[in-house]
Amino acid sequence: MTRIAAITLLLIALMGTSCRQEKEISVSSPSGHIVAQFLTDRDGRPAYRVAVNGREVIGLSHLGFDFQEAPSIDKGIGIDSFQTRKFSERWELPWGEQRHVDNSYNELTLFLSEREAPGRHFSVVFRLFDDGIGFRYHFPRQEGMEHVVITDENTCFQLTGNHTCWWQPGDWDIYEHLYNTTRVNRIDAIAARSKNVLAQTHIPVNAVNTPVTMKTDDGLYLCFHEAAVDNYAGITLKVDTATLCLQSGLVGNDFGFKVKTKTPFSTPWRTIIIADSPGGLIDSKLILNLNEPNKIGDISWFKPTKYMGIWWEMHIDKSTWQMAGGKHGATTQNAKRYIDFASANGIGAILVEGWNTGWENWVGIDDREGVFDFVTPYKDYNLKEVVEYGRKKGVDLIMHHETSSAVTTYEQQLDTAFALMQSLGLHTVKTGYVGTIIPKGEYHHGQWMVNHYRRVLETAAKYKIAVNVHEPFMATGERRTYPNFISQEGFRGQEFNAWSTDGGNPPSHHTIIPFTCLLAGPMDYTPGIFNIKLKPYKPNNQVNTTLAHQLALYLIIYSPVQMAADLPEHYQNHPAFQFIRDVGVNWEKTKVLNGEIGEYLTIARQERETGNWFVGAVTNENPRTLTIRLDFLEPNKTYNATLYMDGKDAHWDKNPTSYRIEHQVVNSNTELTLTLAAGGGAAISIL
């Protein structure tokens, strides 16, 4: 008898005079160690609980909705019937951090309805995986509930302890905050508002953005997020520091509602990844698995690649995006210089920012409509010539569309912009959404923008274009359905080290993001800065890691487009650049070898085409020694390993560029001891 058949229906008679009774229906994960219980209490309020190995990790948590011009859904709900399903598939990622994804869950669907008028009916679907749980609501088409305006979704997550939490404020507009590490009862998003170095931000209440990650005192790791957000608002989690209850706080607008939709509709999946180790969070593919299979078909026209770009030189003020001022970065000549270097070093593509007119006057003003088009190059940049030059040299151009958040302008020009790319044979675009959204009153993470980002993906797919979104709405696994959604920003990237007034990204940043925002999907961090102190351009800024740590980031942070972000002249003749030449970008397998959130992390990945292995290890401000076993290698086979390590005297601040390179013959029995400096790291290629 399978577990799904073992689903139990308990009727618990209640004490006292109430003639009503509680109904509990539970479903377990395939292995049985995670159990979710659904119930309607004596007032008919729907609720659920989650237990792991018999211990409750989500206490009694109620579910409900508030609507405009309709009563709330909260109590008087009855269970009409329920349905179970046991599911397992193995599917293939056309590109990714691994080739195959296993998707196994037990599903419980509860068909519910209000016992009194208006008698609305809906269902709640739970999917129990061995690495966590997802659940969502579905409202079928029904009379009296055609059009729906949701003012709040009241989905609760009752924590059962005051967990250690890695969080950032619940910002409706941007994810570019450093993560805070506190107990849940010390979360204070409003205070976090203060150190603001951002072009836009909106943090209305004490809430956190997702993914948000926690560690319980008995060593369980939880990550709360959502999956498959479509025609709905993004979520934040409102924190009650007294009761330790998290409640969904949908991102809204200035017009008094959160979601406008029609029946039938399903909400996004509410997800909790559950793991007994930090690495378990990274191994989880739960969020991908809760998305629909590939909808756009053939994606073979997109090839994962390393790329360089006319980009960092603007961030460090060597040149400028705008042409005015005589320091224009995006010139035909400079582009050819990057192409020559990329071509000579096996880098497949270059990004050129500031190529199109409008950059003199693009940000910090309200009148941004029509500032940019995406077809008119500056006079000193011959787009066609650059594309053809690159093609001769085997280097593709990554197109750049900075919308300055003039979203309507961008939608008007989308087809024209993509048609130009198609005519030039370009298959990748980086989009940007700097600044507050026009039209006013909308926010980056609200339903209106969610629909915009989705429209761009769908339109791009028609033109065989892959999209790397900056200032995005946080990924929720869409890349399974739209594999042309290749990467995004959605966190505090390398660029902050070039100009932020708050000291940039501390070394610990790279030991937190793999366990938080990176669980949402691939991200474009733009690692590989060798000129750590930014001399001579930025005396008051620097990158806060060692050089070896920068190399390790190619493994620590996954993206199918991985930038070699520094300038050609800083890579030229640099021995350590060999690692960037060698390292893969498309993976057969990924193995997390060790890690503690905020402390350190080591990841090994095997390249798809070659079978080569690469390892990256990073530490926070503390130096440490990590021992790893290469037991992931094929037995009875020897490999040539090249180790890029911190120099003996290396230190992220005092001596960040001190490094050494060692060569070693290794096999599956080899143990390596990696000595990481403060803010240091290690990178290994095994060929």
Add this chain to the structure above:
Amino acid sequence: MTRIAAITLLLIALMGTSCRQEKEISVSSPSGHIVAQFLTDRDGRPAYRVAVNGREVIGLSHLGFDFQEAPSIDKGIGIDSFQTRKFSERWELPWGEQRHVDNSYNELTLFLSEREAPGRHFSVVFRLFDDGIGFRYHFPRQEGMEHVVITDENTCFQLTGNHTCWWQPGDWDIYEHLYNTTRVNRIDAIAARSKNVLAQTHIPVNAVNTPVTMKTDDGLYLCFHEAAVDNYAGITLKVDTATLCLQSGLVGNDFGFKVKTKTPFSTPWRTIIIADSPGGLIDSKLILNLNEPNKIGDISWFKPTKYMGIWWEMHIDKSTWQMAGGKHGATTQNAKRYIDFASANGIGAILVEGWNTGWENWVGIDDREGVFDFVTPYKDYNLKEVVEYGRKKGVDLIMHHETSSAVTTYEQQLDTAFALMQSLGLHTVKTGYVGTIIPKGEYHHGQWMVNHYRRVLETAAKYKIAVNVHEPFMATGERRTYPNFISQEGFRGQEFNAWSTDGGNPPSHHTIIPFTCLLAGPMDYTPGIFNIKLKPYKPNNQVNTTLAHQLALYLIIYSPVQMAADLPEHYQNHPAFQFIRDVGVNWEKTKVLNGEIGEYLTIARQERETGNWFVGAVTNENPRTLTIRLDFLEPNKTYNATLYMDGKDAHWDKNPTSYRIEHQVVNSNTELTLTLAAGGGAAISIL
């Protein structure tokens, strides 16, 4: 390494001067014994093959389409990329012949495009199950291919032998033909047209309807059909008796096309059930598995039930549908008589036909629009009184909507008709489509009607109404998605025994339909006639089985609404009626104990709620002895079995009502020897 990962890509260099090469990509079923190979030949014509245990059962078979005002899709096709998936789920039938359904397959999706203009792209998806194969085409949204008019789908099935075939003519309008048993090269649908006792029929070419079943000379059983037909035309299979090639012949209309649609669209699944025994065909749930999960939600308002009806008495001319003539069957008083009997015998519902005005003038004329409404009872029938009387006695009314194929009239009145049922608390309707379709030029199995039947299902679901369709479009597994699609006719039912001029249904009919049309879904055969010779009503007609055979049909033919079709007075005080009282209609498990197509069949089923087992065995015109083991019973437990068997001298024609009843204590080791008369059977209840 899983089999799906073992998918092989072979490049076969061709002889001769051609520089082109064939590409073959193959995928195997989970167990590996069924393998499908996809290839594009040297002219770029897409094709496939299927092998079972290394032996080819479908030879090289090409795929393609003809369109109106667009070139055919046939050659110059290239493979852009392909994608694989391994899938397994266990889902639950809310009602059915069994509770759980296992759905495991390996999937191969081929993304294809024309190498030259118009450069259309599409994909072919293969799903390999251990019980067969399904494949379908998908056309994504694409420029230059928005609106699509298909004049022919050219999907081939190249047989590899001159198999024994159980077939009926490829009729665009009706499935009420007897099955023919011939070799494939002897199929002659045009000749089969002749013996026509039908209100409508249209057989344009030498084709067969599906499901069509075959037996190879080395003992393999194949059933060809389709799954998930939606906004598309039904299929027939055109037979080339020389080459033994079957080719899809879509059902059309008199307007020169087969399917009008828009991209994106998917075709129905083309299915082949493959089994090494006849019972394996019945065990297969491949067609259900190729349909989408439940879309309509809670279905607990539908309860499987046995029912009686004011129906057979009209077929044998004891009474009439129309009120004129003074022999009206559907009177309040007669309905109450049936309710009383049903209530006294644990029968949950009654059907009343001829209750609404219009039957004086309903068939055989062109002017059928507006003849029926579905709300106006005859003067001598008080609908509300009957419903309330039944409710007091615990007997539901099954509503009846005969459309006389005036389909537009029915669509206009659908909401009104269903609203009346809703106001009366009725949850089941039997619909009928006797006669040629109005509007003229359309046929029962074409796209226009497929869409109508689907619209009725969807509308019914909104009113919590379950539908039993007579003169339907053949089921293709829709009941998984729309579990309110409970049963249908779609074959030659019991009624033919009451009036057909061709001798009615021979005993062998019941040993063929379980292996052919019944593989499509539940069907409403209306068994249980005790007054076999139809005395005194129909001296020239009779039922062509023994009485025990009639009882066995409750197991042999599955339907969640199972009629006790004879008149109350023929059941009254009849000892054998106890079996109909006892037998279940909703099953936990089904086991085929033995069978040969056209010869005999024994099926055991376990009831869901009670765990009781019931067994039914039938034979064709030949008497035979069957030995069965009750090893499906729980070990170490004793049961009381009641055996309803043919009398020693029983014979379907000479002495059909001779029967005996035996009681026996049995357990899981018991062997029973069943002696079946010519046209006889046996029915066993194990409580």
